[in-house]
Amino acid sequence: MKKTVWYRKSGKEGDVVISTRIRLARNLLRFPFPDFASSEQKETILDMVSKSLASSDLKSVNLGKLEKRELLSMVECHRISPEFVEYTENRGLFTNEDETVSIMVNEEDHIRIQVMRSGLDLKDAYKEADKLDDLLESQLEYAFDKRLGYLPQCPTNLGTAMRASLMMHLPALQETGKIHLLSGTVSKLGLVIRGLYGEGSRAEGAVYQLSNQVTLGISEKEAIENLEGIASQIIREERNARKELCQNPVYEDRVWRSMGVLKTARLLSHEECSNLLSNLRIGVALGLLPDISMDTLCGLMCDIQPATIMTLCGKDLEANERDVKRAELVRERL
Amino acid sequence: MKKTVWYRKSGKEGDVVISTRIRLARNLLRFPFPDFASSEQKETILDMVSKSLASSDLKSVNLGKLEKRELLSMVECHRISPEFVEYTENRGLFTNEDETVSIMVNEEDHIRIQVMRSGLDLKDAYKEADKLDDLLESQLEYAFDKRLGYLPQCPTNLGTAMRASLMMHLPALQETGKIHLLSGTVSKLGLVIRGLYGEGSRAEGAVYQLSNQVTLGISEKEAIENLEGIASQIIREERNARKELCQNPVYEDRVWRSMGVLKTARLLSHEECSNLLSNLRIGVALGLLPDISMDTLCGLMCDIQPATIMTLCGKDLEANERDVKRAELVRERL
Numbered sequence: 116m117k118k119t120v121w122y123r124k125s126g127k128e129g130d131v132v133i134s135t136r137i138r139l140a141r142n143l144l145r146f147p148f149p150d151f152a153s154s155e156q157k158e159t160i161l162d163m164v165s166k167s168l169a170s171s172d173l174k175s176v177n178l179g180k181l182e183k184r185e186l187l188s189m190v191e192c193h194r195i196s197p198e199f200v201e202y203t204e205n206r207g208l209f210t211n212e213d214e215t216v217s218i219m220v221n222e223e224d225h226i227r228i229q230v231m232r233s234g235l236d237l238k239d240a241y242k243e244a245d246k247l248d249d250l251l252e253s254q255l256e257y258a259f260d261k262r263l264g265y266l267p268q269c270p271t272n273l274g275t276a277m278r279a280s281l282m283m284h285l286p287a288l289q290e291t292g293k294i295h296l297l298s299g300t301v302s303k304l305g306l307v308i309r310g311l312y313g314e315g316s317r318a319e320g321a322v323y324q325l326s327n328q329v330t331l332g333i334s335e336k337e338a339i340e341n342l343e344g345i346a347s348q349i350i351r352e353e354r355n356a357r358k359e360l361c362q363n364p365v366y367e368d369r370v371w372r373s374m375g376v377l378k379t380a381r382l383l384s385h386e387e388c389s390n391l392l393s394n395l396r397i398g399v400a401l402g403l404l405p406d407i408s409m410d411t412l413c414g415l416m417c418d419i420q421p422a423t424i425m426t427l428c429g430k431d432l433e434a435n436e437r438d439v440k441r442a443e444l445v446r447e448r449l
Numbered sequence: 450m451k452k453t454v455w456y457r458k459s460g461k462e463g464d465v466v467i468s469t470r471i472r473l474a475r476n477l478l479r480f481p482f483p484d485f486a487s488s489e490q491k492e493t494i495l496d497m498v499s500k501s502l503a504s505s506d507l508k509s510v511n512l513g514k515l516e517k518r519e520l521l522s523m524v525e526c527h528r529i530s531p532e533f534v535e536y537t538e539n540r541g542l543f544t545n546e547d548e549t550v551s552i553m554v555n556e557e558d559h560i561r562i563q564v565m566r567s568g569l570d571l572k573d574a575y576k577e578a579d580k581l582d583d584l585l586e587s588q589l590e591y592a593f594d595k596r597l598g599y600l601p602q603c604p605t606n607l608g609t610a611m612r613a614s615l616m617m618h619l620p621a622l623q624e625t626g627k628i629h630l631l632s633g634t635v636s637k638l639g640l641v642i643r644g645l646y647g648e649g650s651r652a653e654g655a656v657y658q659l660s661n662q663v664t665l666g667i668s669e670k671e672a673i674e675n676l677e678g679i680a681s682q683i684i685r686e687e688r689n690a691r692k693e694l695c696q697n698p699v700y701e702d703r704v705w706r707s708m709g710v711l712k713t714a715r716l717l718s719h720e721e722c723s724n725l726l727s728n729l730r731i732g733v734a735l736g737l738l739p740d741i742s743m744d745t746l747c748g749l750m751c752d753i754q755p756a757t758i759m760t761l762c763g764k765d766l767e768a769n770e771r772d773v774k775r776a777e778l779v780r781e782r783l
Contacts (some may be wrong), residue, residue, distance in 0.1 A: 352587075364715060368715040371715050372709075373710075377709070378713075379706055380705060380709065382702040383707050
């Protein structure tokens with residue numbers, strides 16, 4: 116068992132907000148974007164970033180030494196982007212001990228600073244990202260335009276080049292269908308909300324990501340305050356919807372049954388397991404299941420994912436073998 | 450909690466055979482069949498039977514004092530026939546302390562002697578029925594024809610007028626579809642097998658009734674031996690099918706999940722509960738669930754039925770209230 120990292124514990128407003136992420140995209144002056152840069156140029160960039168981070172507590176991760184499943188597990192735990200693992204040559208990753216910081220080098224942009232926190236913690240996460248940004252900027256020359264702001268490869272990031280997002284658990288808004296209304300409303304306010312796993316109208320495990328869409332003509336502070344304000348409203352609405360749903364004995368029954376199945380099943384697919392854990396989260400949030408902690412559920416939500424299960428087992432597994440291991444893991448923890 | 454009666458415990462071959470029933474139909478000479486008899490005639494018959502049973506350990510049940518739910522509960526527990534509770538005027542019921550014997554007066558026939566046993570126990574059940582039959586016959590004049598045998602109202606019972614039946618739990622033969630083949634085979638051997646609950650191809654809780662069809666030109670002894678022989682084959686086939694099914698991890702998973710749901714659910718319909726208990730029976734039979742006894746499951750299978758739940762609660766309940774009480778009862782017992 117690894118030590119408790121941010122993605123295995125719950126934080127502020129943890130009944131609804133699973134985690135916070137701040138991501139800054141930065142590029143170096145006089146270098147082509149990674150997609151157009153030569154191997155030599157990318158190696159130079161990696162070297163420059165590495166030197167700039169020498170005084171920080173970040174350590175370089177030896178990507179070449181990692182198994183594919185370990186890289187994919189880092190994606191599942193939201194430590195790195197899915198695009199980052201498509202290939203690892205001439206790319207770099209710097210991370211700290213508690214895994215809250217990931218600096219990806221030569222992903223879509225030369226530098227992507229990512230800071231994660233359990234629960235709702237936008238200001239603190241931004242503060243840390245900003246500090247790292249300052250450290251790098253004091254030694255590197257960024258591609259920056261006084262009028263436009265930071266110049267990232269993708270024009271939709273132009274300006275602050277900051278993406279702030281919250282991973283939220285919204286089962287009651289999903290159940291009542293209010294999530295669809297919400298989706299229209301937040302887009303008018305410069306935000307976007309989308310199901311984090313699964314396709315179609317129902318997000319697997321009812322996990323949604325709320326993030327800022329606008330990066331131009333707005334300061335980082337304003338963007339974060341805007342996001343925080345709307346998140347507070349959504350949190351309130353989700354809590355009210357939960358209270359209402361729980362008047363219905365069918366809903367309480369579902370929470371209990373979910374626990375029954377999780378505690379006994381010998382085979383659990385990722386999708387079913389996510390949805391059952393989602394039901395348990397509500398049970399814990401509503402005080403129905405005093406013996407289970409939200410930390411346990413956060414850890415499980417992370418660890419039941421395919422590549423993470425395989426990483427914990429230290430070997431690749433077929434889907435049906437994963438279902439067995441997943442059920443074992445869940446029984447062990449609950 | 451009532452004392453343990455036959456329908457709340459398991460008996461011989463209890464992994465497959467839930468219970469044994471012997472039923473003898475008898476009518477009195479010089480009286481019309483109940484459907485054609487006057488109230489006075491039926492009262493006279495009831496009186497004659499009552500006197501004939503005076504020396505036995507059977508007690509008369511005051512049917513008029515029972516609530517409808519109590520009568521229906523007796524039907525659910527197979528102590529009396531569904532037809533018997535359609536009305537109770539001029540009808541009588543005699544039963545013993547452990548509830549293994551029910552003598553119904555003025556049901557379809559003047560006298561129906563029924564003896565029940567847990568598990569497979571045809572010979573002993575028949576012996577007891579025969580003894581009671583002798584007791585009555587020593588004092589009453591039966592309608593009997595030397596060539597045809599006993600003369601019951603329904604000609605299909607002509608001859609021995611004996612119906613011997615076994616309530617069997619056949620989930621594996623149901624699961625593998627072999628039950629349909631079996632149905633054709635046994636009918637050629639003078640027996641019939643049918644789902645005891647629910648309509649269509651799947652019997653609720655996988656409970657089937659195997660009984661003799663032929664009553665003419667065969668002795669009671671032969672009929673019972675025939676039934677017993679075929680039952681042994683079915684028991685063997687069911688056990689083999691179970692062993693085979695349990696090679697499949699999905700099946701074991703289902704047993705465990707069923708326990709998880711039964712131990713936690715807050716709402717349980719009769720149909721779902723029957724099917725989950727059916728899965729648990731297999732788990733117990735295969736030694737997967739050492740903490741649960743077959744007696745507990747026999748008791749539950751009986752007690753979760755609608756009228757029996759209401760009888761245990763001492764009041765009538767709506768369907769949704771029964772679902773709550775049923776879930777409570779199951780959690781309490783498991």
